[in-house]
Amino acid sequence: MAGKALQGVRVLELGSLIGAPFCGTLMAEFGADVIKVEDPEVGDMSRHLGQAVDGTGLMFASLGRNKRCVTLDLRRPEGQAVLARLAATCDVVIENFRPGTLAAWNLDYATLSKDHPRLVMAHVSGFGQTGPYRDRLAFDRIATAFSGQDFITGFPENPPTRPGGALADYITGMFCTIGVLVALHHRDHVSGRGQEIDLALYEGILRLAGSIEAFDLLGTVPQRMGNANPAIAPAETFRSRDGHWLSINGGTDNVWKRLLALMGREDLAVDARFATARARATHQAEVNAIVGAWTAGLDLEPLLDALERESVPAAKVNSIADVVADPHVQARGNVVRAVLASGREFLTSGVVPKLSETPGSIEFVAPALGAHTDVVLRELLGMSDADIGALRRERIV
Incomplete structure (x- = not known):
């Protein structure tokens, strides 16, 4: 060698x-x-x-x-x-x-x-x-x-x-x-x-936990949240119209604005509940529901194409069969x-x-x-x- x-x-x-x-x-x-x-x-x-x-x-x-x-x-x-x-x-x-x-x-x-x-x-x-x-x-x-x-x-x-x-x-x-x-x-x-x-x-x-500091200083004990992220929204696993699962992370302000434009919901940019990353994390159930309703109206491939075009991080939830067949992985x-x-x-x-x-x-x-x-x-x-x-x-x- x-x-x-x-x-x-x-x-x-x-x-x-x-x-x-x-x-x-x-x-x-x-x-x-x-x-x-x-x-x-x-x-x-x-x-x-x-x-x-x-x-x-x-x-x-x-x-x-x-x-x-x-x-x-x-x-x-x-x-x-x-x-x-x-x-x-x-x-x-x-x-x-x-x-x-x-x-x-x-x-x-x-x-x-x-x-x-x-x-x-x-x-x-x-x-x-x-x-x-x-x-x-x-x-x-x-x-x-x-x-x-x-x-x-x-x-x-x-x-x-x-x-x-x-x-x-x-x-x-x-x-x-x-x-x-x-x-x-x-x-x-x-x-x-x-x-x-x-x-x-x-x-x-x-x-790698990243939760010790908040527990010590604020008494925060993280709980089970499914696929959500306590500090970021939208960050969830969503379903497409044709039944596939995909993961989307639109937590930063710039990405969130691009996602709003893609969904045709620019009006939410001035809503105080969604105007900042911290505010969106506080209201993440509402944020994820809005995004989930949008993904449910589109098939997976058009969804992924649109998200990629607007530089919104997203990926299909792959099985191992999907992974080994993926051209990028290869x-x-x-x-x-x-x-x-x-x-x-x-x-x-x-x-x-x-x-x-x-x-x-x-x-x-x-x-x-x-x-x-x-x-x-x-x-x-x-x-x-x-x-x-x-x-x-x-x-x-």
Whole structure:
């Protein structure tokens, strides 16, 4: 992977499922040598969850891209010894075991960094390495509930709703990547030493919440509002005459005036209820009702054409079938073709973001369990075939 931005960075990934492994995926897409360590018997659970094709779990087909996969039984001293040697060859270790697990195996940062002070270690766990809840288990839906996200998601007449997709997991992976890159920069340009990164699964969503300040200063507790936005109107999901859904955001004053002209309702520009962004937010039920009545009188395509012509932000509410067929998505490389181990081609998400000089890429997807064990142990640790064979007979690898 010559010419990649992270070429020369080696990452040891001890993570499972999404939160920590997504950090490894992002780094691997941009050229880092990511070595994924899995249990010899079952591997990462992402291999076994959700749908599968030709024996390959499709979740792992996305998360396992560009990674070299090694099996190692970390619950046994022999496996721990091999892991410590591998860590000594790496810049970064990413892990999402329960807090204290690595310390019990003598694989914690304090131990590994004694002989490798440049090592960066990122910890992802449900509630972090410190605090009264550090020993609690959590998955994505626990994190979205704890962070307050579920409380504000959904319609007021319905129970709190979990956001679609593994939102907390993927956001955590992104924040973990930021932390690793910041730590590497500090090591290489400031201190010469590595450091630890501590990230709880709920913290990324909480950081993005944007509601703490208003609660503290004004006592505001956001409630479920469906698809509306408490600070912006019109900002809703509307229905067209032919039964399609579209989203419109006309919250700024300039966009609102253009939308009024398009609807033939310039008279509302001088109505005190709608004259400013803050006033419209206060009267958003009325604003959204006016816009909704207008969209209900037109079919989707003429609606979208008119909104685009007048520079009013809008989009059809797409299904995944709509997304992959969209010419803009295709032109941007947001979906690309890859190949499973069976030889079957399939569509997968493209690399994000796009770099002009050192773009990321998908070199391969979903290696078999332990596919790179022998080559990694030979290349990085100088092990012989006899050494590796002995580990395999003892089911260490």
